[in-house]
Amino acid sequence: MKLSTFNALSDKAMPVITPIGVVIGLALGSRIAAYKGWGTFFFACITFIGALQISFAQVAKALKRLRTIVLVLVCAHVLIPLMVKLLASLAFPASPSYVTGFILLSSIPIAVTSFVWTTIHKGDAALALALILLDTLLSPILTPLTIRLLADSSVALDFQGMMVSLLFMIVIPSILGMLVKHAASDACNNARVYLNPVTKVCMLLVIILHVATLSGMLEFSVAYIPLILMNLVVIALGFTLIYTLSRYGVHEDRSSVVSMTFTGGMRNISAALVLATTYFDAATALPVVIGILLQQTFVGILGSRLFAKDAW
Template identity: 35%
Template sequence: MLQTFTTWNNWLGKRMFYVVLSALLLGFNLSLPKSPVITKVAIGLFAYMTFVTALGTSFKEFIKVLNKPWTPLWMLFLIHGGAPIVAWIVGLIFYPHDPLMRLGFLISSSIPVAVTSIIWTSLTEGSVPLALVVVTLDTLVVPVILPTFFLLAVGQVIHIDYGDLVWRLLFMVTIPSVAGMLVNDFTKGRFADFSKSVGGFTSKAALFLVILLNAAMVASEINWNISLIKLLLVVLLLVVSGYFLGYLGSFAVKERRSDIISAMIYNVGMRNISFGSLLALAYFPPAVAVPITLAMIFQQPVAAVVSYLYKRYISRSPRLLAPNQAINKR
């Protein structure tokens, strides 16, 4: 039975683009109303995905990453420093007379790292401990960074229930991550097969449901017409630039291995768009939330395309393989 789930898990892993695209298409056609119940379900699914991913990671490896903080700190700089600069430049080029649209771009580039970046890092055999460290650190610094950012960019301080935000991120990332790593260490890796079979398959199913629910809840906010074509192209450009910024940033890392590159690409490139949309709608005119919401259309499909391109790139650059990946390739 485990072998069957392993086969299904591997089959889905090679077709994540279609999994993501089908979830988005179904979600946009369902058009569900925003609901606390749906939100809680999505959070629970996130927590499960994170737990399964962490089952294949040792807590000792996580601590080892913390002992070398340069790479995580560099990634946080790219996330909250480099990405907003890119968004500001893109906004000035394409929307020089539309401050609300430019503000939307800035917000989309400054919001927290997406939890799904951990999942995609795992799917590309990247450094899950590094991804976990960055997402966890980001959870801690966001309550300080976002108010400061809005003070500088908008000229006002906004008040957000950061206690609730931090708790949700802790529940989705930190708690299940620590639990998964501790289970891995205490059982001496006995659950590794579960994470590659039943757990891997069901976590991909959970990812499908999360994308579907998020897409369904924002579907009613998007008016599909010809005027959106330019905005869609600009949003796509911003999404792609985020992943590319992570790749470029990897050249500054001393130990530039494939697992590090993967974590940097997805951590720097992916954002918690659901939070960004809610933030914009709560404190700014609706126009500010439009580019943020539209980013949901592209983020996951582009992540799947990046996964495909990244695997081809690594297959042609064996010198970048991490030691454990090199063993698996033999």
């Protein structure tokens, strides 16, 4: 099998990669929980590899589209977290940890995998990469600040710890990746086909290691059905809000709408899992674990519906 064919198949398999990681993590449990610290390293590898596709010129060009960028960032870090806070508080008034888990889900940086979905649906790749990078660089400030402002005061927060984690997992690897891209652009382009499978493996390892730390605390039951439904609402909310505003509000072209919808609507749930298992209790991590099971699959369904050929 050609490597390009394998990469194409692995991209299509993305909706099942994360659920597989959750199942393996729960099965292995305490036997690998001691290796959780490696999750930060593997996540940094994901970010670094993703940044190898981003040039300073692409970012500079995309940053000129100020209206587009502001719309996505305001939706992603103001409107959606506020709406999620309201809905989660109404749905789980007696469970502040659940509410905090959903706030964490909605305030975490844009998912690197949103770029893959953007390219699948023929969106503006340069715009998607620029949004991912800009949001990544802002994440050590935006994510902890959003959680501090919106989370229940009874939930303990390690503001400084989250900032440091996001710096090492996302910001520093992104900058290093862009510098390597600037120094050896051709080599980075040639290496992409070899590094894409590495990204999938690292993502799987991050999920396995951090879910394993929760295996003794979580017992899935029908009581989690409201959490599942709430996750679907949160995912659909982000997608439809940004899709509607970008297409019908500011009348962006199709490729821009695709990029804006996937970047604004998808969250880096693997990063949320790392933060949830490091700085919060198991109840706060539960919405994140369920989100991991649902996001990629639901995103595939929504993307196919919103960007079908006959929809434009």
